[in-house]
Amino acid sequence: MHVPHQVASPCNDAPSFREASPLETREAAERQKQRDGISETMSLLAESLAPGKRIVHAGDVIYRSGESFDSLCVMNSGLVKIVSLTQDGREQVVGLKFRGDWLGFDGIAHNAYACDAVAMDTGEVWTISYEALLKASTEQPRLLQALHRAMSGEITRDRESLTSVCTLPADARVADFLHYWAESLGKRGLRTDQITLRMTRAEIGNYLGMTLESVSRALSKLAREKIIAFVEKGRRDVRIPDLAGLAAFVERSLAPQAVTLQ
Amino acid sequence: MHVPHQVASPCNDAPSFREASPLETREAAERQKQRDGISETMSLLAESLAPGKRIVHAGDVIYRSGESFDSLCVMNSGLVKIVSLTQDGREQVVGLKFRGDWLGFDGIAHNAYACDAVAMDTGEVWTISYEALLKASTEQPRLLQALHRAMSGEITRDRESLTSVCTLPADARVADFLHYWAESLGKRGLRTDQITLRMTRAEIGNYLGMTLESVSRALSKLAREKIIAFVEKGRRDVRIPDLAGLAAFVERSLAPQAVTLQ
DNA sequence: CGCCACTTTGAATTAGCTCAAATTCCGTGG
């Protein structure tokens, strides 16, 4: 149960050194599993459907609300935000998508997309005809399984968003957001100790239901408490020495009454 | 384009009398379509799958988080709340389900339900084996279509919830909630001018991300402004003379700056 | 009838918002 130490790199982007707890190794194993699952699904899609591949850059619109639906997308790399626009003009970021995530489920019900999908970074998006997917899935049930799991997972994730917004104070929401983002990277085999926020404070605030100033203050507070740190020059790179620290911060904000009453 | 007036009933539960606007008739037509769609799907399920039928009463747990997943449910009647419980003990109502709605999608991804489903009223719930559904759908593609549309619709609805919580002040959130509930009834062929809240103020507040006191104050304000009315004796029955009034209240709360400036 | 859970309303408090100003960063062009 001993994880070998890594060699320190000279610059300040080395992971923090600590013994791995049993919990952490279990979590790491879970991430490994997730990662394998994503790669497996990507291979399956690539082989069974020969999806169209498209490179997108920050700002590119992948699909727009109202466009007629005929295909789903799966992200091979990059980062995408899903934005919903209400009739009365409110704009809401309702989701973030990473490698392996599917886009466009909202289009199935009414044959038209209900949201915009906008790239926030360079990446590759695969396009999969919904018709073709259904057709192929009769001979390859794993395709259907992958589709259903992805939809199911999206429903669960959306509920987590709602729970965060409804039950956490602003500071904790930001901490929870960073935790979610880092975990998302971890599940995809990427480092969890540093993330590059490709969203402005305003976008983060919109996603979390608070103002950009509150996001900024929350980040400053987390940095002050050494739960995160900003990489020198630029406030888009966030260093997270210990993921559990973020989770602990969230918990702490839920039970501030627990003074040492003994 | 003339809708016949109805006879006034002696008690105070008569619908308000107004000419139907083109918008309203379009909305009514939309509701009719929705209603037909729901009934059609229910028939399809009944014929193709002979689902298990179960009567539930208020408080009954239909499934619980953690239970192993093997079947979905479809509501034939009644009202169900979906409750998510986080690891750190936060409880969040993440959805409400009416006739025609499916339950249990969250179970597909990990073969275990991620939420509790609790009946809030007497009703009938149909149980559909997920395996059997997939099997039957190879010969009856409309089953798969119904499943996918239901999942897609749930994703869209969840995003609407998030948008409401993130972008509306408390009062408007309650108004929006009532509007959603009445619309949901309308889509199922029920009257939209009166709803019986089968949730306490605390449950509503939980769902909308606010305290029970704020819910109460918001309802009082809506009643004061005659946008809703409480049916005499008991504050669970809410009369909605005009659905558009609720929508207008929401809009108003978004643009309070629009004074009569030319 | 009386209990208990739910609801309403008021008063005081506060978390988060708005408004404002200063600072940093980054791309562009001289």
Add this chain to the structure above:
DNA sequence: CCACGGAATTTGAGCTAATTCAAAGTGGCG
């Protein structure tokens, strides 16, 4: 290479919407 300008961010100060705390009111049900 450096100066400049605009966009994003940070931070402070005051304000306000919503919460917390408290008390009274209401209704359902054994």
